[in-house]
Amino acid sequence: MTAKSVERYNPRVEEPRWQRLWEERQSFVVSNDDPRPRYYVLEMFPYPSGRIHMGHVRNYTMGDVLARYKRARGFNVLHPMGWDAFGLPAENAAIERGVHPGTWTRQNIAAMKAQLKAIGLGLDWSREIATCDVAYYHQQQKLFLDFLEAGLVARKQSKVNWDPVDMTVLANEQVIDGRGWRSGAPVEQRELTQWFLKVSDYSEALLEALDGLDGWPEKVRVMQRNWIGRSEGLRLLFEVLPGASAGATSIEVFTTRPDTIFGASFIALSPDHPLAARLAESDGALRDFIAECHRQGTATEVIEKAEKHGHFTGLRVRHPVRDGETLPVYVANFVLMDYGTGAIFGCPAHDQRDLDFARRYGLPVLPVVLPEGADPAAFAVEDEAYTGPGTIYNSGFLDGLAIEAAKARIAAHFGGREVDGRPQGVVEVNYRLRDWGISRQRYWGCPIPVVHCEVCGTVPVPHKDLPVVLPDDVSFDRPGNPLDHHPTWKHVACPRCGGPAQRETDTMDTFVDSSWYYARFTAPGAAGPTDRAAADAWLPVDQYIGGIEHAILHLLYSRFFARAMHKTGHVSVDEPFRGLFTQGMVTHETYKSGSGEWLAPEDVVLEASGETRTARHAETGAPVAIGAIEKMSKSKKNVVDPDEIVATYGADTARWFMLSDSPPERDVQWTEAGIEGAGRFLQRVWKLVHESIGVFERFPGAVAPSVLEEGELLEVRRLTHRTVARVGEDIEALRFNRAVAHIYELANGLSRLASEETAPAAMFGTAGHVGVLREGIERLVQLLAPMMPHLAESCWAALGKDGIVADAPWPEADPGLLVEASIVLPVQVNGKRRGEISVPVDASQATIEKEALSLEAVSRMLGGSAPKKVIIVPNRIVNVVV
RNA sequence: GCGGGCGUGGUGGAACCGGUAGACACACAGGACUUAAAAUCCUGAGGGGGUAUCCCCGUGCGGGUUCGACUCCCGCCGCCCGCACCA
Numbered sequence: 027m028t029a030k031s032v033e034r035y036n037p038r039v040e041e042p043r044w045q046r047l048w049e050e051r052q053s054f055v056v057s058n059d060d061p062r063p064r065y066y067v068l069e070m071f072p073y074p075s076g077r078i079h080m081g082h083v084r085n086y087t088m089g090d091v092l093a094r095y096k097r098a099r100g101f102n103v104l105h106p107m108g109w110d111a112f113g114l115p116a117e118n119a120a121i122e123r124g125v126h127p128g129t130w131t132r133q134n135i136a137a138m139k140a141q142l143k144a145i146g147l148g149l150d151w152s153r154e155i156a157t158c159d160v161a162y163y164h165q166q167q168k169l170f171l172d173f174l175e176a177g178l179v180a181r182k183q184s185k186v187n188w189d190p191v192d193m194t195v196l197a198n199e200q201v202i203d204g205r206g207w208r209s210g211a212p213v214e215q216r217e218l219t220q221w222f223l224k225v226s227d228y229s230e231a232l233l234e235a236l237d238g239l240d241g242w243p244e245k246v247r248v249m250q251r252n253w254i255g256r257s258e259g260l261r262l263l264f265e266v267l268p269g270a271s272a273g274a275t276s277i278e279v280f281t282t283r284p285d286t287i288f289g290a291s292f293i294a295l296s297p298d299h300p301l302a303a304r305l306a307e308s309d310g311a312l313r314d315f316i317a318e319c320h321r322q323g324t325a326t327e328v329i330e331k332a333e334k335h336g337h338f339t340g341l342r343v344r345h346p347v348r349d350g351e352t353l354p355v356y357v358a359n360f361v362l363m364d365y366g367t368g369a370i371f372g373c374p375a376h377d378q379r380d381l382d383f384a385r386r387y388g389l390p391v392l393p394v395v396l397p398e399g400a401d402p403a404a405f406a407v408e409d410e411a412y413t414g415p416g417t418i419y420n421s422g423f424l425d426g427l428a429i430e431a432a433k434a435r436i437a438a439h440f441g442g443r444e445v446d447g448r449p450q451g452v453v454e455v456n457y458r459l460r461d462w463g464i465s466r467q468r469y470w471g472c473p474i475p476v477v478h479c480e481v482c483g484t485v486p487v488p489h490k491d492l493p494v495v496l497p498d499d500v501s502f503d504r505p506g507n508p509l510d511h512h513p514t515w516k517h518v519a520c521p522r523c524g525g526p527a528q529r530e531t532d533t534m535d536t537f538v539d540s541s542w543y544y545a546r547f548t549a550p551g552a553a554g555p556t557d558r559a560a561a562d563a564w565l566p567v568d569q570y571i572g573g574i575e576h577a578i579l580h581l582l583y584s585r586f587f588a589r590a591m592h593k594t595g596h597v598s599v600d601e602p603f604r605g606l607f608t609q610g611m612v613t614h615e616t617y618k619s620g621s622g623e624w625l626a627p628e629d630v631v632l633e634a635s636g637e638t639r640t641a642r643h644a645e646t647g648a649p650v651a652i653g654a655i656e657k658m659s660k661s662k663k664n665v666v667d668p669d670e671i672v673a674t675y676g677a678d679t680a681r682w683f684m685l686s687d688s689p690p691e692r693d694v695q696w697t698e699a700g701i702e703g704a705g706r707f708l709q710r711v712w713k714l715v716h717e718s719i720g721v722f723e724r725f726p727g728a729v730a731p732s733v734l735e736e737g738e739l740l741e742v743r744r745l746t747h748r749t750v751a752r753v754g755e756d757i758e759a760l761r762f763n764r765a766v767a768h769i770y771e772l773a774n775g776l777s778r779l780a781s782e783e784t785a786p787a788a789m790f791g792t793a794g795h796v797g798v799l800r801e802g803i804e805r806l807v808q809l810l811a812p813m814m815p816h817l818a819e820s821c822w823a824a825l826g827k828d829g830i831v832a833d834a835p836w837p838e839a840d841p842g843l844l845v846e847a848s849i850v851l852p853v854q855v856n857g858k859r860r861g862e863i864s865v866p867v868d869a870s871q872a873t874i875e876k877e878a879l880s881l882e883a884v885s886r887m888l889g890g891s892a893p894k895k896v897i898i899v900p901n902r903i904v905n906v907v908v
Numbered sequence: 909g910c911g912g913g914c915g916u917g918g919u920g921g922a923a924c925c926g927g928u929a930g931a932c933a934c935a936c937a938g939g940a941c942u943u944a945a946a947a948u949c950c951u952g953a954g955g956g957g958g959u960a961u962c963c964c965c966g967u968g969c970g971g972g973u974u975c976g977a978c979u980c981c982c983g984c985c986g987c988c989c990g991c992a993c994c995a
Contacts, residue, residue, distance in 0.1 A: 034947095245912055245990080252911065252991060259995080281995060294995095334993080360993045370995045378909085379993055458994055577990080687920045687933060695920070699934055706947095707933090713948090767922070767932035774932090783949090852928040857976035859928050883962090897975050903927040907975045 035712035037676025070572030074134035094812035098836035111158035157539035164493035188216035193506035241605035255458025263445035264343035272304035276446035280366030285432035288421035289394035298363035471533030479520035479527035541587035616653035678814035731797035751839035
């Protein structure tokens with residue numbers, strides 16, 4: 027060993043140094059006027075909860091690797107960061123700790139910004155935005171007014187989850203087992219007048235465009251398709267027979283199975299159907315039934331167990347295709363008001379719910395679809411509805427038709443007819459997707475810029491009066507919306523008539539804030555919501571990275587917003603994100619004490635004897651149970667604080683570990699051993715670079731590797747260039763774990779050359795050796811630069827290279843070094859590997875065959891006879907068939 | 909129930925388009941260095957058999973296609989995720 031011993035790399039000194047330098051040089055500040063090709067990398071911006079967690083580290087490291095790589099590839103890379111800063115936790119902090127939501131939020135932002143900087147992210151902080159800044163929500167209010175004018179906003183009544191203690195609307199996610207998540211009070215269903223964004227106007231567009239989003243995971247596209255939930259069917263009118271019908275002369279239903287109309291045996295109304303309400307006025311039992319349905323709630327669990335119940339209304343309708351027959355009308359608990367028409371016809375033989383209902387109330391079950399090959403005389407439906415394909419029978423003029431043909435036939439049959447003065451049998455497409463209710467009875471959100479006037483009604487706040495600013499002097503000493511309690515804020519003059527009026531005190535759902543921030547980043551200081559030229563230049567986002575938990579809401583809302591902003595002239599795209607990547611979670615083992623309490627990793631000492639792992643408490647020594655590997659969460663205490671990791675190991679080590687091993691779309695398990703392994707590699711690279719510098723100093727003058735290298739030197743050159751090519755491909759495809767593995771291989775190969783003990787003595791110090799080593803080391807540092815940027819800078823400087831590695835262009839692989847001159851071909855006999863031959867790349871088939879057959883193992887298997895066949899796959903394999 | 913995905917050593921995972929299964933890493937074992945430990949370096953390893961050349965088995969299970977299957981097809985089993993009374 028000749029190299030002088032090297033100090034360990036000290037990230038505590040080196041990392042802040044490079045972070046300062048990048049900042050001074052404004053290395054990651056990007057100009058909209060830069061002529062180079064653009065690339066927009068975006069990670070989902072965080073909610074400023076106060077601390078970043080390992081999930082953030084993983085997410086932002088991935089984005090940073092891509093951004094730094096693209097930058098080295100010569101792109102003008104936009105890689106911004108901001109804060110999804112409105113939301114309920116800030117109000118809770120205000121209630122619990124008496125701190126103003128704005129103060130709390132801004133403190134959190136400052137803390138988290140420092141943390142993000144400490145992990146060395148190459149972000150353009152000059153474009154930082156926080157959604158709670160007036161500058162941001164001012165623009166959002168403009169968007170709202172534009173949307174209003176464009177007919178994209180509606181004000182309508184809807185049912186909401188109402189917490190009677192906190193006096194606020196709760197999102198579905200905030201209702202746990204029918205109770206408010208904070209108050210614990212049973213949640214009520216209330217009808218409130220709310221503001222809606224008309225997402226459903228774009229149901230078809232949002233659905234169709236999914237096919238073109240080939241840069242998105244299929245899983246997310248499927249989830250959105252299901253969420254939009256398109257179904258095509260027929261609207262049918264059933265004529266109500268005269269009687270106590272509360273004035274109804276017909277009932278309209280929506281069905282996707284009009285082919286089963288001959289099997290209809292009842293009509294069912296939703297408990298929320300207007301007719302049900304009218305009938306209940308004179309029917310106490312029905313009133314009780316409807317109340318019971320409402321009590322039952324809509325929690326998933328309840329629905330799963332709920333049995334089909336109904337109440338006969340006394341009404342009957344004329345069967346539309348069976349002359350002289352009538353059907354009973356029920357109110358049933360399983361019929362939803364907000365899908366279709368809130369009424370169905372039941373065909374028990376071919377729908378499980380209808381069958382359950384029919385069995386309970388003794389209604390006829392008549393099969394009208396005959397499975398292929400079934401005997402019409404014997405086929406019967408017992409407990410299971412038949413929903414498969416077949417031929418229509420028992421159905422008059424539909425008999426003998428296939429299902430699709432029967433649907434068309436029925437549509438034609440009703441076409442042009444009228445019932446009750448309305449067209450019968452209208453073909454219709456229904457979507458599950460509903461309009462987006464954005465009203466929240468909360469303080470810490472973007473005020474909805476409208477005024478309610480007794481004379482003029484709902485009046486938009488004129489543009490000149492924007493922004494509608496949140497008042498600072500609010501109190502949280504009683505439940506409800508502080509904006510509503512504020513002594514003066516809501517009292518204004520009507521912008522139209524000047525008379526006394528009231529501001530809208532609801533604020534917008536925070537999902538509105540995050541539905542357009544990607545556009546704002548393209549020109550964060552623009553006078554309007556966007557600078558059209560900047561937005562056009564940058565959008566769509568080339569690569570968006572975030573968690574799968576946003577597969578529906580955020581991503582669907584953003585897609586709607588892009589269309590709405592397109593319509594109102596703020597952007598030119600319909601799709602905001604060309605590429606989407608959903609990364610996996612960071613998980614950790616869980617630990618439980620003997621008394622069943624969760625224990626934090628730092629309170630646990632792990633022990634291994636052979637391959638058995640045990641754990642005990644760090645202080646008491648009591649045995650600890652090692653539990654399941656789960657997503658890091660405070661409640662299970664299995665969290666690791668990024669700050670502590672950075673303090674102990676440095677940012678580069680944390681980044682490297684987050685990129686290693688696990689494919690980025692899968693969960694990664696945080697382990698002490700894993701982070702230590704990453705730290706070891708960092709030190710190894712540092713040592714390797716300095717060992718190599720020692721070689722360069724001992725043998726000055728030898729620089730460029732030549733084409734003459736052979737043997738091991740040539741192999742290492744090949745390895746270097748192969749790794750350059752592979753790492754580039756891997757990063758482009760976001761396969762960071764593979765890039766990491768390839769870098770390990772290169773480092774291993776170079777280690778042999780750098781040490782006098784392992785390198786062949788004859789070559790050590792020759793011009794070829796030094797040149798190949800230098801090339802390899804420099805490439806290694808460059809390949810590491812996107813992943814361990816600080817270490818790479820330190821090495822780059824130690825190597826005496828000009829400038830900083832962050833500004834160095836990405837290395838190119840020499841194509842000539844990617845192909846081998848001779849190649850090792852495995853030789854199989856009957857598909858089983860028996861040996862290998864080394865042949866020139868351009869060897870003829872005959873040569874290869876001769877070589878292969880002359881292998882001892884092969885000739886032994888042949889036993890003197892000629893092979894049946896020899897298959898040669900060029901550059902791949904030889905298979906001898908005996 | 910419907911939809912999507914996955915199943916490879918002790919562990920995380922690799923294997924491009926059907927062509928050497930287990931790259932790379934972690935953990936483990938042995939060795940070197942050290943008074944000792946840590947750190948570092950070297951070596952080993954899918955399972956079974958044999959001193960060894962080498963042989964057999966092996967990618968959840970059972971079949972199939974193919975010269976050749978982790979990869980394609982059919983049928984099972986198990987796990988994960990999403991949606992869920994949507995007519």
